[in-house]
Amino acid sequence: MVLTFVEICYIIYEINMNGLCDMTDAKNSKLGIFGRRMYETRYLHLLALPGLVYLAIFAYGPMYGVLMAFQNFRSRLGIWGSEWVGFDNFIRFFEHPHFWRLIQNTVIINVYQILFVFPIPIIFALLLNELRGRYFKRTVQTVSYLPNFISMPAIIGMMVMFLSPTDGFINQIVYFFTGNTVHFMAQPEWFRSLYIMSEIWTTMGWSAIIYIAALSGVNPELYESAVIDGARRTQMMRHISVPSIAPTIIILLLLNIGTLMNLGHEKVLLMQNPLTFSTSDVISTFVFRMGLEMLDYSFATAVSVFNSVINIGILVIANTIARKVSDTSLW
Amino acid sequence: MVRDKSISSKILDIFVYLVMFVVLIITLYPVLHIFASSLSGRIANETGAVTIFPIDFTVEAYQMIWNAGTVPNAFLNSVQYTAVGVTINMLVTTSFAYALSRKHLPLRGLYTIIAIIPMYFSGGLVPTFMLVNNLGLTNSMWALVLPSAMSITNFIIMRTFFQNLPAELEESAKLDGANDFTIFVRIVLPLSKAVLYTIGLFYTVAHWNSWFPAMIYLRDSDLFPLQLVLRQVVILAEDIREAAISGDFAAGEAFIAGVNVIAIRYAILCVAILPMLLIYPFVQRHFIKGVMIGSLKG
Numbered sequence: 061m062v063l064t065f066v067e068i069c070y071i072i073y074e075i076n077m078n079g080l081c082d083m084t085d086a087k088n089s090k091l092g093i094f095g096r097r098m099y100e101t102r103y104l105h106l107l108a109l110p111g112l113v114y115l116a117i118f119a120y121g122p123m124y125g126v127l128m129a130f131q132n133f134r135s136r137l138g139i140w141g142s143e144w145v146g147f148d149n150f151i152r153f154f155e156h157p158h159f160w161r162l163i164q165n166t167v168i169i170n171v172y173q174i175l176f177v178f179p180i181p182i183i184f185a186l187l188l189n190e191l192r193g194r195y196f197k198r199t200v201q202t203v204s205y206l207p208n209f210i211s212m213p214a215i216i217g218m219m220v221m222f223l224s225p226t227d228g229f230i231n232q233i234v235y236f237f238t239g240n241t242v243h244f245m246a247q248p249e250w251f252r253s254l255y256i257m258s259e260i261w262t263t264m265g266w267s268a269i270i271y272i273a274a275l276s277g278v279n280p281e282l283y284e285s286a287v288i289d290g291a292r293r294t295q296m297m298r299h300i301s302v303p304s305i306a307p308t309i310i311i312l313l314l315l316n317i318g319t320l321m322n323l324g325h326e327k328v329l330l331m332q333n334p335l336t337f338s339t340s341d342v343i344s345t346f347v348f349r350m351g352l353e354m355l356d357y358s359f360a361t362a363v364s365v366f367n368s369v370i371n372i373g374i375l376v377i378a379n380t381i382a383r384k385v386s387d388t389s390l391w
Numbered sequence: 392m393v394r395d396k397s398i399s400s401k402i403l404d405i406f407v408y409l410v411m412f413v414v415l416i417i418t419l420y421p422v423l424h425i426f427a428s429s430l431s432g433r434i435a436n437e438t439g440a441v442t443i444f445p446i447d448f449t450v451e452a453y454q455m456i457w458n459a460g461t462v463p464n465a466f467l468n469s470v471q472y473t474a475v476g477v478t479i480n481m482l483v484t485t486s487f488a489y490a491l492s493r494k495h496l497p498l499r500g501l502y503t504i505i506a507i508i509p510m511y512f513s514g515g516l517v518p519t520f521m522l523v524n525n526l527g528l529t530n531s532m533w534a535l536v537l538p539s540a541m542s543i544t545n546f547i548i549m550r551t552f553f554q555n556l557p558a559e560l561e562e563s564a565k566l567d568g569a570n571d572f573t574i575f576v577r578i579v580l581p582l583s584k585a586v587l588y589t590i591g592l593f594y595t596v597a598h599w600n601s602w603f604p605a606m607i608y609l610r611d612s613d614l615f616p617l618q619l620v621l622r623q624v625v626i627l628a629e630d631i632r633e634a635a636i637s638g639d640f641a642a643g644e645a646f647i648a649g650v651n652v653i654a655i656r657y658a659i660l661c662v663a664i665l666p667m668l669l670i671y672p673f674v675q676r677h678f679i680k681g682v683m684i685g686s687l688k689g
Binding site: 094097098101103104105106107108110111112114115117118119120121122123124125126128184187188190191192196199200202203204205206207209210211212213214216217218220221222226227228229232261264265269292293294325326329330344347348351352357360361364365368372375 | 397399400403404407408410411414415417418419421422424425436437438439441442482483484486487489490491493495496497498502505506508509511512513514515516517518519520521522526537538540541546570571572575596599600601602603607618619621622625626653656657660663664667668670671672675678
């Protein structure tokens with residue numbers, strides 16, 4: 061970069077002027093330009109303070125507790141007094157008899173989610189978009205949000221009641237056709253299906269919102285000119301509607317694949333019982349049992365650190381692939 | 392819009408309406424069945440005669456719940472935790488989001504990174520549990536409201552909303568001598584009702600439906616929120632006497648033989664889900680905006 065003589069003179073002049081100002085104003089000379097900007101935005105920093113304090117304590121505070129994973133932690137001794145054991149806790153997990161079962165259960169439920177739970181809101185949104193009656197459309201949409209507002213204990217509670225072998229209405233249907241009742245909640249082979257079906261029921265309408273919004277943003281002229289060209293509605297769905305939500309689909313699919321080894325404990329914890337552990341025990345519930353029930357803090361923390369590292373790894377890989385294949389990526 | 396009147400179009404219409412009716416039935420039937428069963432007599436419930444209309448209409452299940460006291464108490468606990476929790480959520484989230492939405496804020500980038508990292512990496516269950524323990528919050532309401540004082544997703548939705556407000560508003564107020572705090576309270580918040588309702592509802596639902604923190608942090612059953620009681624009575628099928636009569640053993644013995652256990656469980660389910668089902672339709676027109684911002688710009 062070449063500066064002209066005039067420009068250099070101007071910069072020197074600027075520096076001198078500011079320097080002069082700094083000498084006349086004692087406060088500014090101490091704080092400098094950055095300090096002055098901080099002072100001018102003091103109210104904004106004050107507004108940000110509660111959030112920063114919250115993050116420092118409850119988001120970053122526990123990160124420090126992650127050190128327990130590399131220790132033989134004793135509450136009495138605390139993190140500074142406990143003995144360091146390196147990767148022993150991790151090795152204990154790798155050698156745990158249920159290691160592969162936990163990985164497999166976690167991954168299978170997530171794969172099922174991608175295969176069965178993920179596409180349904182897309183289909184629902186596409187069909188809803190074809191609905192002509194405005195009031196009926198709004199009614200369906202409002203009703204479809206409803207399950208999203210029902211708590212997890214209530215949803216699992218409903219499942220328990222409906223599937224009850226003695227008086228649940230689903231088992232009465234089963235009895236009507238087969239003459240037998242099935243104890244669904246106690247059979248490991250039913251766990252995954254129940255998990256996925258209840259997941260579809262809970263999330264379909266809510267997850268569809270984003271696709272519905274994307275579809276409502278499509279220029280109507282596209283459809284109109286397609287009609288004039290003699291396109292059928294199914295063709296318009298395929299060539300106008302689907303492409304218009306494709307970027308959204310890719311991003312959300314990416315997020316889903318990125319959480320392949322990430323499954324929250326809340327729902328599984330409510331659904332599972334020791335009878336179904338062979339299919340229902342996943343990494344997060346194992347962490348819960350080891351940590352908060354067996355009080356083996358170090359081991360549980362090691363398991364969850366292992367899981368977090370894998371999760372981040374998968375997310376980075378998924379994102380890299382997406383960036384190569386298409387223009388859409390998470391970051 | 393030009394309308395396609397071909398036969399294939401009519402077939403598509405029929406198919407779409409059919410699918411939507413199935414969706415309506417599948418979504419509504421379970422909920423209506425719960426309400427109907429909670430109002431039905433014992434024999435009707437045990438023989439499975441109830442569909443979506445109550446049979447042998449009775450409100451005895453609700454009377455029993457009311458008289459036993461456990462559920463009303465848990466209901467009030469839930470109301471309290473939700474009110475306090477949402478107040479904290481809104482104060483922390485709106486002010487933090489507003490500050491980080493101002494482009495002239497020094498350190499803005501740093502603050503944003505500090506806020507985003509916990510989305511991808513968190514300490515996990517056990518360290519969080521021990522932190523809450525060490526802070527002395529266990530067995531109190533604060534263990535339920537402080538660790539979830541701000542949701543990062545909701546923060547991002549709000550920040551994006553504030554960023555998109557026209558800058559002229561702020562500039563003219565600045566010329567009149569208003570400081571950032573005044574601008575935030577007097578100008579920005581009144582213009583942000585839509586996002587405040589949406590995020591407020593998200594937080595309300597999250598607190599009302601929360602049960603896991605209560606399960607790990609609360610020991611006294613007097614402090615339990617409704618969802619935790621629901622889990623005990625319905626899912627764990629704990630002794631119905633304990634739940635319904637809260638320890639009065641003699642009274643429990645007296646009625647356990649003829650009690651309408653099924654209706655009681657369904658009634659508790661109703662009480663637990665009804666408040667949120669009544670609120671959400673009023674705020675739903677704001678959802679689309681909120682969800683769009685949150686999921687695409689995160």
